Amino acid sequence: SHSWLIVPAAGQGRRMGADKPKQYLTLADGQPVLAHTLARLHGAFPSARLVLCLDADDRWFSPQWVPFTNWQRVAGGSERMDSVLNALHAMTATDDDVVMVHDVARPCITQGDLLALYQAATTNPAGALLAMPVADTMKRADDQGLSTRTEPREHLWHALTPQGFRYALLRRALETARQRQTVVTDEASAVEALGESPLLVSGRRDNLKITHPDDLALAAAILAAQAV
Ligand code: C5P
Numbered sequence: 001s002h003s004w005l006i007v008p009a010a011g012q013g014r015r016m017g018a019d020k021p022k023q024y025l026t027l028a029d030g031q032p033v034l035a036h037t038l039a040r041l042h043g044a045f046p047s048a049r050l051v052l053c054l055d056a057d058d059r060w061f062s063p064q065w066v067p068f069t070n071w072q073r074v075a076g077g078s079e080r081m082d083s084v085l086n087a088l089h090a091m092t093a094t095d096d097d098v099v100m101v102h103d104v105a106r107p108c109i110t111q112g113d114l115l116a117l118y119q120a121a122t123t124n125p126a127g128a129l130l131a132m133p134v135a136d137t138m139k140r141a142d143d144q145g146l147s148t149r150t151e152p153r154e155h156l157w158h159a160l161t162p163q164g165f166r167y168a169l170l171r172r173a174l175e176t177a178r179q180r181q182t183v184v185t186d187e188a189s190a191v192e193a194l195g196e197s198p199l200l201v202s203g204r205r206d207n208l209k210i211t212h213p214d215d216l217a218l219a220a221a222i223l224a225a226q227a228v
Pocket of ligand 1: 078
């Protein structure tokens with residue numbers, strides 16, 4: 001059996017307000033976010049097969065940033081889940097293959113977290129996701145932005161990536177979500193909707209998703225701190 005990595009990188013990253021998608025902004029060592037993310041994944045899984053989801057009109061991508069020998073490019077879709085479904089339909093996996101999906105915008109992922117997630121995804125039949133227990137007090141707001149109640153946080157987690165599942169389960173989950181016309185923002189949501197419960201794997205707090213302009217400098221500082 002093979003291990004697969006799907007990296008959705010077809011987003012526009014509009015919240016960054018930059019002149020190109022965030023995955024192409026220079027992060028460190030003259031390399032863009034996308035190159036750093038792929039280098040981290042390759043470091044942990046050098047023989048995995050990579051499926052990279054890119055916008056059909058992408059003008060910035062260069063294959064020089066892909067360290068994998070076995071990889072393919074697929075077109076992105078209008079939502080993240082459509083990009084991942086395109087990947088699942090294009091790849092030649094068998095039902096039992098483990099597929100890990102990782103945001104291109106999370107370049108600070110560590111080898112330790114990657115290996116822990118892979119281990120959990122392989123062991124748990126419903127798959128696994130990296131996640132972080134909520135540390136702040138959680139408020140529910142009304143439409144006016146008034147705090148109406150406090151949500152107990154004991155059972156709340158931030159969902160991170162990667163998230164890993166057997167190919168057949170992940171494909172069935174996302175195809176079902178699409179049939180039901182629900183937009184899921186991660187793979188685990190689609191699996192949960194089938195009545196399955198993926199394992200939450202406590203991950204590092206510095207697995208930042210680059211979203212807002214300040215996040216680029218923060219991610220560069222995290223990479224520098226991890227290197228010492
Ligand atoms: O915008 P956000 O950070 O939530 O996107 C999460 C990931 O999904 C990013 O890696 C982005 O490139 C990807 N994406 C995609 N196709 C879309 C939308 C987002 O591959 N249509």
